[in-house]
Amino acid sequence: MKLKKAYLEITNVCNLACSFCPGTKREKRFMSPEDFAFLAGRLRPYTDYLYLHLMGEPLLHPKLEEILSRAVELGFKVVVTTNGTLLPRRGELLLSSPAVHKVNVSLQSFEANPAGELESYVSACAAFAQAAGEAGKLCVLRLWNQKGLDSLNEQIEGLLLRSFPKPWPESRGSLRLADRVYLEPGERFDWPDMDVEDKGERCFCYGLRDQVGVLCDGTVVPCCLDHEGDIALGDLFRQELPEIMSTQRARNIYAGFSQRQAVEPLCRRCGYARRFT
DSSP states (O other), X not given: OXXXXXXXXXXXXXXXXXXXXXOOOSOOOBOOHHHHHHHHHHHGGGOSEEEOOSSSOGGGOXXXXXXXXXXXXXXXXXXXXXXXXXXXXXXXXXXXXXXXXXXXXXXGGGGXXXXXXXXXXXXXXXXXXXXXXXXXXXXXXXXXXXXXXXXXXXXHHHHHHHHSOSOOOEETTEEEEETTEEEEEEEOOOOOOTTSOOOOSBOOOOBTTTEEEEOTXXXXXXXXXXXXXXXXXXXXXXXXXXXXXXXXXXXXXXXXXXXTBOOSTTGGGOSGGGGGO
């Protein structure tokens, strides 16, 4: 069993409340460095890439430096997804950590940052992206809200031009702004939620096929969009990953998607999975 990536939620606490993000009703938690080392150690035999994200803003974690040090010890290539608002304070930590391979910055998060100012926000994110590229790290500036906040997107792209003059050649669906720096557009999608309409069983997902998620309490879920742990497959604190992946529920999910069918009610309500149908 080899996965392309694993998501490990070091906190489910966020400093924003974006309209496109469902948030979570789970108890607020910050994973201890010791628990991180234990859970990450259990994931390590099965993947090289560790994403510090499901819900929450990872740069809020007060012990992020220690967590990244543990990731170095385990030999992970770490990917951090952030809303970008804390990069002026914590960006240097990401740049200096040998564990950090890539940073995704969700620029569309600005709409939930009432205390911010668009020009200074974009300038700070662009400055970090430039520094990341120069440090040999990948940085992807995301605008995953096409057909949702198009006027804001135009303003953001205009501000990025100050730091990254065109041309911006296309590269695998993204725009290359500079060496190792990309702008990634994407349409808004409906997060899976048990309270929304059933969209039918016909869909496909890479959950359990090339990825797995672990919530900050150790609950294993099939993918990074199960924000409430509705598809709880096991507890990584108490079980090894192969045992969890071999449960009947996990096998049914995998087999269902092999037939382009969603067997779980939550998956039938996922807008993101429709991209692969």
